[in-house]
Amino acid sequence: MIAVQARRSHRTELIAVLGLRFAAGFVILAMVAVLGYLAFEGTKTFYVDKFPLWTFLFSPDFAVDAGHPGAAVFIVGTLAVTLFAIVVGGPFGIAVGVFLAEIAPYRMTQLLKPAIEVMVGIPSVVYGWLGLTLLVPLIRTHTSSPSGFGLAAAGIVLAIMILPTVITLSEDAFRSLPGSLKEGSLALGATRWQTITRVLLPSAASGLAVALILGIARAVGETLAIQMVLGNATQFPQGLFAPTAALTTEIVTDMPGATEGSLLEHALFSMALLLLVIAMLLIVFVRVALRRRS
Amino acid sequence: MKRSAAFAALLLGLSLGAGSAPAFADTTITVAGSTALLPLALDAAGAYQKAHPDVKISVSGGGSGTGINDVASKATDIGDSDILAPTHPELHDNRVAVIGFAVVTNPSVGLKNLSKAQLQDIFSGKATNWKQVGGPDAKIVVVNRPRNSGTRAVFTKTIMGSVPINESGLTEDATGTVVSIVKQTPGAISYAAFSGTRGSGLTEVSIDGVAPTDDNIITGKYPVWSYEHMFTMGPASGEIAKFIAFVAGNADLVRKDGFIVINDMKVHETDR
Numbered sequence: 426m427i428a429v430q431a432r433r434s435h436r437t438e439l440i441a442v443l444g445l446r447f448a449a450g451f452v453i454l455a456m457v458a459v460l461g462y463l464a465f466e467g468t469k470t471f472y473v474d475k476f477p478l479w480t481f482l483f484s485p486d487f488a489v490d491a492g493h494p495g496a497a498v499f500i501v502g503t504l505a506v507t508l509f510a511i512v513v514g515g516p517f518g519i520a521v522g523v524f525l526a527e528i529a530p531y532r533m534t535q536l537l538k539p540a541i542e543v544m545v546g547i548p549s550v551v552y553g554w555l556g557l558t559l560l561v562p563l564i565r566t567h568t569s570s571p572s573g574f575g576l577a578a579a580g581i582v583l584a585i586m587i588l589p590t591v592i593t594l595s596e597d598a599f600r601s602l603p604g605s606l607k608e609g610s611l612a613l614g615a616t617r618w619q620t621i622t623r624v625l626l627p628s629a630a631s632g633l634a635v636a637l638i639l640g641i642a643r644a645v646g647e648t649l650a651i652q653m654v655l656g657n658a659t660q661f662p663q664g665l666f667a668p669t670a671a672l673t674t675e676i677v678t679d680m681p682g683a684t685e686g687s688l689l690e691h692a693l694f695s696m697a698l699l700l701l702v703i704a705m706l707l708i709v710f711v712r713v714a715l716r717r718r719s
Numbered sequence: 720m721k722r723s724a725a726f727a728a729l730l731l732g733l734s735l736g737a738g739s740a741p742a743f744a745d746t747t748i749t750v751a752g753s754t755a756l757l758p759l760a761l762d763a764a765g766a767y768q769k770a771h772p773d774v775k776i777s778v779s780g781g782g783s784g785t786g787i788n789d790v791a792s793k794a795t796d797i798g799d800s801d802i803l804a805p806t807h808p809e810l811h812d813n814r815v816a817v818i819g820f821a822v823v824t825n826p827s828v829g830l831k832n833l834s835k836a837q838l839q840d841i842f843s844g845k846a847t848n849w850k851q852v853g854g855p856d857a858k859i860v861v862v863n864r865p866r867n868s869g870t871r872a873v874f875t876k877t878i879m880g881s882v883p884i885n886e887s888g889l890t891e892d893a894t895g896t897v898v899s900i901v902k903q904t905p906g907a908i909s910y911a912a913f914s915g916t917r918g919s920g921l922t923e924v925s926i927d928g929v930a931p932t933d934d935n936i937i938t939g940k941y942p943v944w945s946y947e948h949m950f951t952m953g954p955a956s957g958e959i960a961k962f963i964a965f966v967a968g969n970a971d972l973v974r975k976d977g978f979i980v981i982n983d984m985k986v987h988e989t990d991r
Binding site for chain 1 (some may be wrong): 887888905
């Protein structure tokens, strides 16, 4: 009897382990497949069309019809929009994180937390739509921008979109600090503000770095919301209120017209590959920051 | 794009296999491509299926490039396109209608007519203020379609010629988006198919004194138009040929959706 039960549970064990291994293996397989496919298609610009990598990266002239797909405008556009978002949304997000972890009374966190979760759940097309119908007309009427589309509109939309990521992760960074730090500081007579700025902030630095980097990763990859308000003009950012284009927005704008095997399709794949490389670099930074913490 | 079409075809195949009555074999025709032609393709598919219950026609958009790609890779039976497919000589061109394109401005501009040279100045970035072309003192906001858009190709060919379009304007990837942006932005100008501009409240600009009307296209006075193509892999046969003939021959439907019947045309061109 006991032997039968033992055998049965042994078999269950075996099946479960096999299933879990299969699931894990599948994830790795999917990752490798995506990487491989993008690497294969994304390098065709360079080895099929023989277009030099440096020119692709540094030429602002995206003249595909003339056989010259320079992507510098989109790279700079992505960097500019992301920088805007993180400069506006980063400090704000960290401030809310501090508030939630150190200052807010229990009831308030009970109210704020679900609000932040809802922000994560709002689809990006809704953010873009709100940007298009509220923000763009606002910028048009209150600045010199004749259309309202551009860097500022996209940056503000993105800043709002990365807030939940930055808030949640920076709150976690503060909460994971040992309570003795805060207690020691307060016992020495420091005020709450002094404790936060001189003790807690420096101690949580690596965790906050992770929050900001993942915020950047979110901003770099965002597509639809900013495509709706960025203006998608193939020109370097000419100021906060002028239209420009980013890597993601250019891919989604040009994709429907890109015939298979054309230089345009190859160039768009190269831009997708570039986005993947940026994402991987950001993950490496996160790993480095986390290692420093532990 | 192609992969999703293949996936949809797979799903369709599964559902057909599971649910079809064994009495007669259904014929399924798949159509994808140009969003300009989409309204006509959808209406014609609906009418054709009503008359022929044993034929199923699935129509989707995706753009002219997608239409040509998909039919060339045999993912679909018919590829809708506003433009010719010079890179795919194996495809057979079936013209089903003529579509006109209007240059539209925000009503605040107040200009009813622009010359071809003025349009070239505006879209090449040489003129940046409406007063340079006889309008009010307001900045010009150019709205373009993306590279490889069928609409943009027609506009470039018939108006811009060899003058390059300046890329600093806004770029929007759908006719509907273009119309709503021109509508809400003072000083905006763009170009779009008649089917999108009619009744939109925008100012349709005459070019060199010729108004963008069906009659002016039929008589060859107004230059900005193109044929709508339904490409097939080799000459069409069977139900596919019948459906294409149905689309082109259904004059009421063609006119209702804002297109021009090919047989009405008094001018013919081979390279559009």
